Amino acid sequence: VLVDFAETEAANLTAGDAVTVLATGQGLALPDHPAIVVKNLDPGLLAAMPGGTRPDGRLEVHVAARIPAEAIGAGAGMASEYANTDLMGAYQGLGEDLSLGLEGLRIGDIVAMADTDHRFGRGYRDGYLTIGVISTGQCMLFGHGPGPSTLMSGPAAAFSLVDDSGANLASWLHPQPGPAAAAAGAPR
Amino acid sequence: MTGLRLVAVNLLGIVEHPGVTTPYRVDRDGRPYVPAGDGGIVLGLELGDSAFGLVADHAAPGACLVHPDPASRHALAGYACIGNQVVVRTGAAAGAHGAVIGKRGEEGRVIVGLAQDDLARMRPGDEVAVRACGQGLRPPGLPSDVTIMNLDPDLLPGLPVGLPPGDGAGGAGAGAGAAVTVGVRLIAPSRLAGNGIGRPAVAWDLDLQLLAPGAAGGRDVALGDLVAVADIDARYNMGYRRDWVTVGVVVHGDSPQPGHGPGITPILTGPARALRLVPDAAGHVGLTAAMLQLQ
Numbered sequence: 001v002l003v004d005f006a007e008t009e010a011a012n013l014t015a016g017d018a019v020t021v022l023a024t025g026q027g028l029a030l031p032d033h034p035a036i037v038v039k040n041l042d043p044g045l046l047a048a049m050p051g052g053t054r055p056d057g058r059l060e061v062h063v064a065a066r067i068p069a070e071a072i073g074a075g076a077g078m079a080s081e082y083a084n085t086d087l088m089g090a091y092q093g094l095g096e097d098l099s100l101g102l103e104g105l106r107i108g109d110i111v112a113m114a115d116t117d118h119r120f121g122r123g124y125r126d127g128y129l130t131i132g133v134i135s136t137g138q139c140m141l142f143g144h145g146p147g148p149s150t151l152m153s154g155p156a157a158a159f160s161l162v163d164d165s166g167a168n169l170a171s172w173l174h175p176q177p178g179p180a181a182a183a184a185g186a187p188r
Numbered sequence: 189m190t191g192l193r194l195v196a197v198n199l200l201g202i203v204e205h206p207g208v209t210t211p212y213r214v215d216r217d218g219r220p221y222v223p224a225g226d227g228g229i230v231l232g233l234e235l236g237d238s239a240f241g242l243v244a245d246h247a248a249p250g251a252c253l254v255h256p257d258p259a260s261r262h263a264l265a266g267y268a269c270i271g272n273q274v275v276v277r278t279g280a281a282a283g284a285h286g287a288v289i290g291k292r293g294e295e296g297r298v299i300v301g302l303a304q305d306d307l308a309r310m311r312p313g314d315e316v317a318v319r320a321c322g323q324g325l326r327p328p329g330l331p332s333d334v335t336i337m338n339l340d341p342d343l344l345p346g347l348p349v350g351l352p353p354g355d356g357a358g359g360a361g362a363g364a365g366a367a368v369t370v371g372v373r374l375i376a377p378s379r380l381a382g383n384g385i386g387r388p389a390v391a392w393d394l395d396l397q398l399l400a401p402g403a404a405g406g407r408d409v410a411l412g413d414l415v416a417v418a419d420i421d422a423r424y425n426m427g428y429r430r431d432w433v434t435v436g437v438v439v440h441g442d443s444p445q446p447g448h449g450p451g452i453t454p455i456l457t458g459p460a461r462a463l464r465l466v467p468d469a470a471g472h473v474g475l476t477a478a479m480l481q482l483q
Contacts, residue, residue: 121445123447124447143385
């Protein structure tokens, strides 16, 4: 579990410190979107994210990047409630033949993974879509890279994506610069 | 590497007992299933059988070998090569001969094929000696940017792999423009590469999320087939590299789990211009039991 603190507070943390996590969110269902499975997502954060049900019934989600299925790296085939899926094609400064145009990803970005089904694990499925949040940074190890944690998954037709460079956890967890600490995933 | 001589190493593998942490896994549609056939000794499944149509999870045609010491187990998986000779050392099948037919990931497993009569007499815990040889192989004529791995040197001539003429100097790479030709059952796009990406190719297999024959877009593959994956570089860890190609041997059957599927143990990887693929969906013949003298 990765948690975010204000830099001044992070400076006072060290290995072995105990942190209480008030865990809530697993099992969250969206009655208006029965085909979409939601996981690892605090209801309060969901409410703060832009988008929502459109007049045509689809769920609008703002995303900072769209990820092609070719980018899915280490983590495929594993449970989507644990760990994350590393993305390839985001190796800054390396060869063009390694690039999938993902070098600009930022930690906290909300991303949409094409043809990816995370409802019951993590795998390729034509016509499905998974929304995730980039939770780790670059990794030079081949086949690894920035990794999204899963937030939602369902048929692509159930979603309406809006490209929005501001679609990042920081926009909703840290709306104003200031001393207040916010733990990613903790309820408000 | 030119002209260097390979050595062989005798390794000890212990026949694995299957293990589960819960009786059920969850398939790609959310249904629970019992993962029979995932590890251990699988009977009645042979090279040449379809990788699909089994009520099984990752079933491999033979016995899986492991080792109780993690470092020894990694060495077993890393050194063993397809085609290496194995001998059962203990138990009711002691003295039986077989061969390595592939490897699997996680903590490391070596899959060995034996005659069905011998497999039927084996049980988990039996000791099997593996004569490991092949890592680092660079046969004469192999283009300098193509890598062979996980392959016994004596098996190479029997596989549908054509090397450009060598210079006779014992492993010198061919000149620029030379290419290896490889007959394969099919070429899968990299987006179907699942579990195994980001893992070391000398000790893991790469699962391919292929659709079963009968499904729209599905195609059959057989255990032992050579299958290519486009845009995957498997020289070290496996990952995406445009215009690169990896060829492997199908070593286990399909899996109901999302992100999994028939798995290949990589044997060849290189730039697409130096590794020319010849797909043959109907007539392809890859690794066979006859080639390994398993009957």
